[in-house]
Amino acid sequence: MVPLQSYLVLSAILFIIGAFGVVSRRNAIIVFMSIELMLNSVNLTLVAFSAYLGDVTGQILVFFVMTVAAAEAAVGLAIVIALFRRKRTVNLDEINILKW
Amino acid sequence: MVSLTPYIVLFPLLGFVVLGIFGSRIKNEKLIGSIGSGTVGLSFLIAAAIFIQMLGAEPTDRKHIVELFTWISTFTGTTSSFAAPVSFQIDQLSILMTLVVTGVGFLIHVYSIGYMHGDRGFWRYFAYLNLFIFAMLNLVLADNFLLMFLGWEGVGLCSYLLIGFWYEKKFTGDAAKKAFVVNRIGDFGFLLGMFLIFQTFGSLTFDTVFGGAAVLGPGQSTLVWITLLLFLGAVGKSAQIPLYVWLPDAMAGPTPVSALIHAATMVTAGVYMVARCSILFALAPATLQVVAIVGGVTAIFAATIGLVQNDIKKVLAYSTVSQLGYMFLAMGVAAFGAGIFHLMTHAFFKALLFLGSGAVIHGMHDEQDIQKMGGLKQYMPVTYKTFLIGAIAISGIPPFAGFFSKDEILWKAFSSDYGSVFLWILGVLGAAMTAFYMCRLVMLTFEGKQRFGHDLHPHEAPKTMTVPLMILAFLSIVGGFVGLPKSLLWGNAIEHWLDPIFSPAYSKLMIADHHISWSEFVLMALSVGIALAGIVAAWTIYTKRADIVANLSSRFKKTYSLLLNKYYVDEIYDALVVNPIVNVSDKILWKGFDVGVIDGVINGSAGLIGWTAQRLRKIQSGVAQNYAIIFIGGIVFVLIWLIVK
Numbered sequence: 001m002v003p004l005q006s007y008l009v010l011s012a013i014l015f016i017i018g019a020f021g022v023v024s025r026r027n028a029i030i031v032f033m034s035i036e037l038m039l040n041s042v043n044l045t046l047v048a049f050s051a052y053l054g055d056v057t058g059q060i061l062v063f064f065v066m067t068v069a070a071a072e073a074a075v076g077l078a079i080v081i082a083l084f085r086r087k088r089t090v091n092l093d094e095i096n097i098l099k100w
Numbered sequence: 101m102v103s104l105t106p107y108i109v110l111f112p113l114l115g116f117v118v119l120g121i122f123g124s125r126i127k128n129e130k131l132i133g134s135i136g137s138g139t140v141g142l143s144f145l146i147a148a149a150i151f152i153q154m155l156g157a158e159p160t161d162r163k164h165i166v167e168l169f170t171w172i173s174t175f176t177g178t179t180s181s182f183a184a185p186v187s188f189q190i191d192q193l194s195i196l197m198t199l200v201v202t203g204v205g206f207l208i209h210v211y212s213i214g215y216m217h218g219d220r221g222f223w224r225y226f227a228y229l230n231l232f233i234f235a236m237l238n239l240v241l242a243d244n245f246l247l248m249f250l251g252w253e254g255v256g257l258c259s260y261l262l263i264g265f266w267y268e269k270k271f272t273g274d275a276a277k278k279a280f281v282v283n284r285i286g287d288f289g290f291l292l293g294m295f296l297i298f299q300t301f302g303s304l305t306f307d308t309v310f311g312g313a314a315v316l317g318p319g320q321s322t323l324v325w326i327t328l329l330l331f332l333g334a335v336g337k338s339a340q341i342p343l344y345v346w347l348p349d350a351m352a353g354p355t356p357v358s359a360l361i362h363a364a365t366m367v368t369a370g371v372y373m374v375a376r377c378s379i380l381f382a383l384a385p386a387t388l389q390v391v392a393i394v395g396g397v398t399a400i401f402a403a404t405i406g407l408v409q410n411d412i413k414k415v416l417a418y419s420t421v422s423q424l425g426y427m428f429l430a431m432g433v434a435a436f437g438a439g440i441f442h443l444m445t446h447a448f449f450k451a452l453l454f455l456g457s458g459a460v461i462h463g464m465h466d467e468q469d470i471q472k473m474g475g476l477k478q479y480m481p482v483t484y485k486t487f488l489i490g491a492i493a494i495s496g497i498p499p500f501a502g503f504f505s506k507d508e509i510l511w512k513a514f515s516s517d518y519g520s521v522f523l524w525i526l527g528v529l530g531a532a533m534t535a536f537y538m539c540r541l542v543m544l545t546f547e548g549k550q551r552f553g554h555d556l557h558p559h560e561a562p563k564t565m566t567v568p569l570m571i572l573a574f575l576s577i578v579g580g581f582v583g584l585p586k587s588l589l590w591g592n593a594i595e596h597w598l599d600p601i602f603s604p605a606y607s608k609l610m611i612a613d614h615h616i617s618w619s620e621f622v623l624m625a626l627s628v629g630i631a632l633a634g635i636v637a638a639w640t641i642y643t644k645r646a647d648i649v650a651n652l653s654s655r656f657k658k659t660y661s662l663l664l665n666k667y668y669v670d671e672i673y674d675a676l677v678v679n680p681i682v683n684v685s686d687k688i689l690w691k692g693f694d695v696g697v698i699d700g701v702i703n704g705s706a707g708l709i710g711w712t713a714q715r716l717r718k719i720q721s722g723v724a725q726n727y728a729i730i731f732i733g734g735i736v737f738v739l740i741w742l743i744v745k
Contacts, residue, residue: 023729031725096722 007048014041028080028090032073039069101153105166105188108143108198109237115139115230123223133213136226140209140233144202151195159600163191165243165307172246184304189243193601196440196594197240197372200447204364205233207568211455212356214564215462225265225354232258236365240372245294245304248373252290252337255366256283262361263353275349282346286336286370293329296322306376313379314604320383327380327387331394334370340398340428344421345670351413355458358413363420363454364447371427371443375601378436382605388518392432396513396526399425401667403533407540408653408663411468412457415541419494420450422530426509429527433519434609435512436602437595441583442505444594448579449493449502452572456487459561459569460545467552470541475550479558482566484546486573491542493576495535496631503628504580506531508592510627511620517611524623528630535634543642585624586616 014037021034043062050058084090115136126132154162167187174182188194209229216225235254242248257280264276298304300322301312316323334340339347339362350362361367374381374391381388399422406418423446430439461468463480477484493500496507510531514524552558560566582594641648653660662668 019732023725023732092725093723095724098720099722100717100720 004048004052008045011041011045011048014038014044026091026093028083028092031092032076032080035076036069036073039065101150102164102190103166104146105150105164105190105241106168108146108202109188109234109241111139111142112230112233112237116227116234119223119227119230123227126223129213129217129222132223132226133209136230137206137209137213139230140202140206143233143237144199144206147195147198147202150190151199154190154192154195162600163189165189182298182304184244184246186247187243188241189306190241191601192597193372193375193440194240196444196598197368198237200444201233201236201240201365204447204451204572205229205236205360207571208356208360208364208451208455211359211458211565211568212354214562215356215458216354221265225262228258228261228265229357229360232262232361232366236369239369243306245297245306245309248376249287249290249294252333252369252373253287255361255369256280256287256337259283259350259361259366262357263350265353265357269352272352275346275352279346279350282343283336286333286343289329289332289336291333293326293333296326296329300326310377310379310604313383314608316383318383318385318608323380324384324386327377327384328390330373330377330380331387331391334373334428335394336370337373338367338370338424338428339421340370340394340425341401344398344402345673347421348414348417348666351411351417355413355454355461358417359451359454359458362417363450367420367424368427368443368447371424371431371439374428374431375436375440378431378602378605379608381431382434382608385518385609388432388434390432391428392513392518392523395425395428395430395432396523396530397425398422399429399530400526400533401425403530403537405663405666406537407533408660410471412460412470412473412541412545413454413468415470415537416450416453416457419453419534419537422534423450423494426506426527426530429513429523430509433513433516433523434605434611435509435516436605437592437598438505438508438512438583440598441594442509445493445501445505445576445579448572448575449490449500452486452490452569452576453494455565455569455572456483456490459483459565460487462561462565463558464552465556465558467556470544472552473545473550474548474552475546476558477546480546480560482569483561486566486569487546488542489573489576491538495538495635496531496627497535497635498628499577499580501576501578501580504583504585507624507627508583508585511623514623515619518609528627531627532630532634535631536638539635539638540642543638548643585620 018034018036018038018041021037022031025031025034043065046058046062046065050056050062080090083095087095089095115138119132119135123132165187167185170183170185172182172184209226212225212229216222219225232255235251235258237251239248239251239255242251260276260280263279264273266272267276294304297309301309303309303312313323336343347362347367351358353361381391402418402421402425406415406422409415409418423442427439427442427446430436430442459480460473460476460483463476463483464473467473489500493502496503498504510524510527513519513527514521561569583592584590586592665671
C-alpha cells in the first residue's frame with residue numbers, strides 16, 4: 001500500500017502551489033484555477049484519511065467541499081465578467097478602486 | 101401699620117416689573133413717569149405713616165420685625181442649621197433711612213420726568229430706577245446680613261445699569277464696568293466678613309449676631325477681622341480711599357442718577373452698614389481707628405482734587421467722596437448718630453446740588469464745563485437760588501442743615517475718646533476747602549461775565565425739575581434743626597431718636613454722655629469762621645481778582661496739574677493693577693493656557709490620530725491579492741505558533 005504520508009505530502013505540495021498561484025498570478029482566471037487547486041488538495045487529504053481510518057465522514061465532507069467549490073466558481077466567474085465589462089481587463093493588478 | 105412694611109419694598113418692585121415688561125409699548129411719557137414716581141411715592145407715604153406711629157410709641161416699643169417668607173433654610177441639626185428669611189426690621193435707624201431713600205428718591209423720580217424728556221430709553225430709565233429703589237430698600241430694611249447683601253449687590257447692579265444708560269458711548273460703558281468691578285472688590289470683603297460672622301456667631305440675623313456680640317469683651321482678633329472686612333465692603337460701596345475711583349467716572353450717567361445713587365443713597369449704604377453693625381465695631385477699637393483715618397484722609401484728599409476740577413459734575417462727585425469721608429470719620433470716632441445725621445442732611449443738599457447742576461446742564465444744552473459758563477443767574481433764577489442754598493448748606497454755615505451735622509462730627513472728632521486733634525484738623529481743613537470749591541463753583545457757573553457764545557440761549561428748567569429743587573432747598577434749610585446742640589431748644593433730637601440703636605455700642609466703648617462745655621462753642625465758631633474765610637476767598641478770587649488764579653496755576657504748575665489730574669491715581673491703578681491683569685489674562689491665561697494647552701491637547705490628540713491614520717491607510721491598496729498575502733501570512737503565523745506550543 002502507498003503510505004498515508006505520501007498522500008499528505010502531495011496534498012501539501014498541491015496546496016502550496018495553489019496558494020502561490022492565488023497570490024502571484026495576474027490573470028483572474030488563473031487565480032480561480034489556483035483556488036480550485038487548493039480546494040482539490042484538501043479533498044485529497046480528506047479522502048486519504050477516510051480510506052486509512054475506515055471512516056466515511058471524510059468522503060461526505062468532500063461532497064460538501066465540491067459543491068461549495070462549484071458554487072463559488074460560478075459566482076466568482078460572474079463577478080469577473082461584470083468586472084471585465086467595466087474595466088476591459090482581467091488583470092488583477094489594475095483592479096484597485098477600493099484603495100486608500 | 102407696621103404690617104404694611106413689605107409693601108414699602110413691594111411697590112418699587114412692581115414698578116420695575118410693569119415698566120420692564122410693558123414700558124417699551126407705552127408711548128405716553130407722563131404715564132411712565134407717573135408709574136415710576138407713584139410707586140416710590142406710595143412707599144414714602146407708608147414709611148411716613150409708620151414713622152408717625154413710631155413717634156407716638158414708647159422708645160422701647162419702636163422695633164418691629166415683619167417676616168415675609170423663608171428664603172433659605174437648612175435644618176441639619178440645631179447647632180449648624182442656617183436660615184435666612186426675607187424679613188424686614190423696622191426700627192429707628194431703618195425707618196430714617198427708608199424715609200430718606202423714598203423721599204429723596206420720589207423727588208428725583210419726578211425731576212427725571214423733566215430731565216429725561218425725549219430720551220429713547222425713557223421707560224428703561226424709570227424701570228431701572230425703580231429696581232434700584234427696591235434693592236436699596238431691601239438693604240436698609242433687612243433684618244439679616246444675607247438680605248442686606250442682596251440689596252447691596254442689587255444697588256451695585258442698578259448703578260452699573262444706570263451709569264451705562266447711554267450705552268452707545270464707549271466711555272459710559274467703561275465707567276459702568278469700572279464702577280461694578282471696583283464695587284466687587286469691596287463686596288469680596290463684605291462676603292468674607294459675613295462668612296466670619298456666621299462662623300463666630302452661628303447666624304446671620306442681626307438680632308442674633310448683635311445679641312451674641314453684646315456679651316463679648318473687646319480685643320478679640322476675630323472681631324477685628326470681621327469689622328475690617330465689613331469696612332472693606334463699605335470702602336468699595338461708599339467710595340473711600342482706595343476704592344473711590346469709580347465715583348467720578350460714574351458722572352457719565354444721567355444727572356438724576358448721580359443725584360440719587362451717587363449722592364443720596366447707594367453710596368451711603370456703607371455708612372448705614374457700619375452704623376447698623378456699631379456694636380461689632382465697638383468691640384474692635386483698632387478698626388475704628390482705621391475707619392476714622394481712612395474717612396479723614398479721604399475727606400481732605402478728595403476736597404483737594406475738587407478745588408481745581410472744571411466739570412460741574414466732577415466737582416460735586418469729589419465733594420461727595422469728601423463728605424462720605426466725613427461720615428466715616430464720624431463713625432470712626434464712635435459718633436454713630438452724628439454720622440447718620442450727616443448722611444441725612446448730605447442727602448438733601450447733595451441731591452439738591454446735583455439736580456441743580458442737571459438743570460444747568462439741561463439749560464446750557466448739555467454743556468458741563470464751568471469754564472464755558474458764567475452769569476447764568478439771570479437766565480435761571482430758581483436754579484441759582486436753590487443751588488446757592490445747597491452750596492451754603494454744604495459749606496456748613498448756620499442755620500442751614502450742613503452746619504449742624506458737620507459741626508457735630510468735628511466736635512466729636514476733637515473731643516471723643518476715640519478722636520484726636522489730628523483728625524479734627526483734617527476735618528476743619530476739609531471744611532475750609534469744601535466752602536472754597538463750592539463758592540468757586542457758584543461763582544464760575546452763575547456769577548460774573550458770560551463766557552459762552554451769544555448763540556447759546558440758556559433757559560430755566562421746567563416745573564417738574566424746579567419744584568423738587570425747591571423742596572430739597574427747603575429741607576436743606578430746616579433739615580439741620582433735628583440735631584441742635586444740647587443746650588439749644590429741644591437739643592439733639594436725632595441723637596435721642598437713634599439712641600436705642602447705638603447705646604449697646606456706646607456702653608461697650610464706655611462713652612459717657614457729654615456735658616456742654618465752652619470748648620464746643622469755640623470750635624463751632626472756629627469752623628464757621630474757617631468756612632466763611634473759604635467763601636470770601638473764593639468770592640474774591642473768582643469775581644474780582646481772576647489774575648490770582650492764573651498767577652497761582654502758573655507758579656505752582658506741578659501742583660496744579662497734579663490736582664487737575666486727580667493725583668494720577670487712575671493712571672497708577674492702570675499701571676499697577678489693571679494692565680498687569682489684562683496682560684496676564686491675555687498672554688498667559690488666554691493664549692498660553694486656553695489656546696495653547698487646552699485647545700492644544702484636544703487638537704493635538706485629534707492630529708495624532710490623523711497622522712497615524714495617514715500612515716496606516718496605505719495598507720489598503722485595493723488589490724485583492726495583497727489582502728490574500730496578509731491572509732496567508734496570518735495563517736502561517738498561527739500554525740507555527742500552535743506547533744511551537
